Amino acid sequence: xxxxxxxxxxxxxxxxxxxxxxxxxxxxxxxxxxxxxxxxxxxxxxxxxxxxxxxxxxxxxxxxxxxxxxxxxxxxxxxxxxxxxxxxxxxxxxxxxxxxxxxxxx
Amino acid sequence: xxxxxxxxxxxxxxxxxxxxxxxxxxxxxxxxxxxxxxxxxxxxxxxxxxxxxxxxxxxxxxxxxxxxxxxxxxxxxxxxxxxxxxxxxxxxxxxxxxxxxxxxxxxxxxxxxxxxxxxxxxxxxxxxxxxxxxxxxxxxxxxxxxxxxxxxxxxxxxxxxxxxxxxxxxxxxxxxxxxxxxxxxxxxxxxxxxxxxxxxxxxxxxxxxxxxxxxxxxxxxxxxxxxxxxxxxxxxxxxxxxxxxxxxxxxxxxxxxxx
Numbered sequence: 229x230x231x232x233x234x235x236x237x238x239x240x241x242x243x244x245x246x247x248x249x250x251x252x253x254x255x256x257x258x259x260x261x262x263x264x265x266x267x268x269x270x271x272x273x274x275x276x277x278x279x280x281x282x283x284x285x286x287x288x289x290x291x292x293x294x295x296x297x298x299x300x301x302x303x304x305x306x307x308x309x310x311x312x313x314x315x316x317x318x319x320x321x322x323x324x325x326x327x328x329x330x331x332x333x334x
Numbered sequence: 335x336x337x338x339x340x341x342x343x344x345x346x347x348x349x350x351x352x353x354x355x356x357x358x359x360x361x362x363x364x365x366x367x368x369x370x371x372x373x374x375x376x377x378x379x380x381x382x383x384x385x386x387x388x389x390x391x392x393x394x395x396x397x398x399x400x401x402x403x404x405x406x407x408x409x410x411x412x413x414x415x416x417x418x419x420x421x422x423x424x425x426x427x428x429x430x431x432x433x434x435x436x437x438x439x440x441x442x443x444x445x446x447x448x449x450x451x452x453x454x455x456x457x458x459x460x461x462x463x464x465x466x467x468x469x470x471x472x473x474x475x476x477x478x479x480x481x482x483x484x485x486x487x488x489x490x491x492x493x494x495x496x497x498x499x500x501x502x503x504x505x506x507x508x509x510x511x512x513x514x515x516x517x518x519x520x521x522x523x524x525x526x527x528x529x530x531x532x533x534x535x536x537x538x539x540x541x542x543x544x545x546x547x548x549x550x551x552x553x554x555x556x557x558x559x560x561x562x563x564x565x566x567x568x569x570x571x572x573x574x575x576x577x578x579x580x581x582x583x584x585x586x587x588x589x590x591x592x593x
Contacts (some may be wrong), residue, residue, distance in 0.1 A: 231391050235382035249380075251389040256542075297542035298375075298385045 236329040240285045240307035243258055248279065248287075252325065258293040274319035274321060282311035291319070291332060307333045352385070356514035360529060365584060366527040366592055369518075374539070378591040386468060386537040386589025389461075389544045391468025396462060402453030408466070410448065417471055423471035424479050425587050427575050429486050436490050436575050439467050440546060441566060458565035464544050468535050471588035478585060479532070481578045494576025497569060503560025530581035531574070534592020540593065549573060 237250040252274070259271025271293060279287040286305045314328045367375060377383045397415055400407045412418040430445065437445065439440035440458065443466050447453045483491055498509045508512040512521070513529035520526065534547040541549075548570050552562040563569040 231388050233382045233387060233391075235380075249382050251385060252390070253385075297541070298388060300383060300385070320582060 232315070232317070232325060232327045234329050236313055236331055238330070239332045239334065242307060242309075242333050244245075245304050245332075246307050247304050248313065249300070249302045249325065250277075250279075250315055251298060253298055254317075254319070255292075255321070256295055256297045257300065260293065260306065271284045272320045272323075274299060274317050274323060276314075276318050277306075278316045279303070280314045280316075281305060281311055288314075307331065309333050336463075337522060343353070356510065358514060358517070360583070362529060363581070363584060364528055365530055365532045365587065367533070367587060367590065369525045369527050370591075370593060374593055378533075378587070384537070384589060384591055386535070386544055386591065389465045389468040389535070389537075390472045390589060392461070393465035393467070393472075396468060398465050402447065402451035404450060404452045406451050408446070408451075415469060417506075419470045419481075421477050422473040423588060424477045425481050425570055427485050427578065428482065429484075435568065436487060436571055438547075438566075438571055438574050438578050439470060440548075441497055441571070443467060443470070445565055459549055464535050464546065467546065468544060468589050471535060471586070474586045476585060478583050479578055479581050481575065481582065483579060487575065490575050491579055492571045493569075494572035494574070494579075498574045498580075501576060503558035504554065505558045505560075507558040508582040529577065530584055531577045532581060533587045533592070536588065536592055538591040538592050544589065 231253045233249075233251040237246050238321045240246050253273060255273050256274065257272040259269070259273075263269060270320070271315060273293055274291045277287075277289040277291065277299075278285060285324070287296055289304045290298060310331060310333045312328050312330055314326060315328045318324045360540050367378065370378075377385075381387050385572075394415075397408045400410070408415070411463050423439055426442060427438040428442070429435075430437040430442070430456055432445070440463055442492060443463065444455045456466070481487075501508045509529065512526050515530045529548045534550070535544050538550075548565055551573065555562040
């Protein structure tokens with residue numbers, strides 16, 4: 229299951245700083261833990277998050293094993309023009325999720 | 335003389351009992367939410383920051399999925415959950431005539447699955463059962479807890495109350511000793527809450543996931559070094575009945591976030 233929750237204001241004024249919130253479902257298994265019988269549990273984390281605004285990258289984050297499950301990222305950008313914000317999470321075991329949100333700038 | 339002693343002992347016991355007797359007055363009850371930091375409260379209150387909503391969304395899609403031999407989805411009988419499931423979590427555990435016992439929300443969902451959908455039972459604490467429970471419980475958000483306590487439920491409520499006040503485990507502790515007598519004080523770095531089940535299933539930051547009330551109760555039992563009851567065991571359900579009665583009138587805030 230890969231579900232993401234995204235909160236982008238639907239409308240903004242040109243030049244306004246907008247806050248973007250993203251939450252994605254992921255176990256973020258560190259790779260440092262073992263099972264009850266001592267077998268290592270393989271690492272399974274999101275490695276990278278990228279947000280593009282009409283194709284231009286506005287935010288990028290590298291994620292590491294110490295980050296909790298279901299990473300919640302909040303960042304801001306400047307509303308320049310109407311269009312689409314695209315969010316991509318990639319990680320171990322070919323994990324890849326892409327979501328998008330539309331924004332109208334007046 | 336013996337009589338005087340007996341009377342004295344009686345008085346001492348009564349005084350001790352009243353000093354300990356700590357049923358919390360209705361007006362002084364507080365949800366675990368009130369003991370949380372500002373940041374954790376903000377996380378719970380914002381649906382796009384509350385990780386419990388991931389399970390609610392999953393539950394919403396399961397609600398419409400046809401399963402089992404009967405090939406029926408929850409929605410085929412119950413329609414739109416936003417109307418039909420309103421208040422359901424606020425009145426569970428509720429009496430089930432079929433089993434002659436109270437059943438909690440998870441058990442009710444599984445009864446529906448087995449009897450009506452003719453599908454295999456969902457596993458306790460499994461993703462699907464938590465998701466469906468979270469979705470159903472979400473529909474009662476903001477509603478007061480109002481379980482029905484009638485003639486049939488009384489015995490189970492009493493059994494749950496007895497469990498709550500019974501010392502158990504290697505540390506010889508009863509639930510009431512922390513949650514009635516010492517709420518608001520600290521156990522190591524954590525504030526002891528009153529133990530009202532207003533937000534289950536809830537997202538615990540410590541678990542990094544969603545969990546049921548019974549999972550939380552198991553935590554407490556392991557903490558007191560008692561042998562936890564089985565998931566869905568009658569002891570747990572009776573205790574749930576009592577805890578919901580104890581929290582009667584308080585507001586459901588599922589899916590809650592707790593530290």
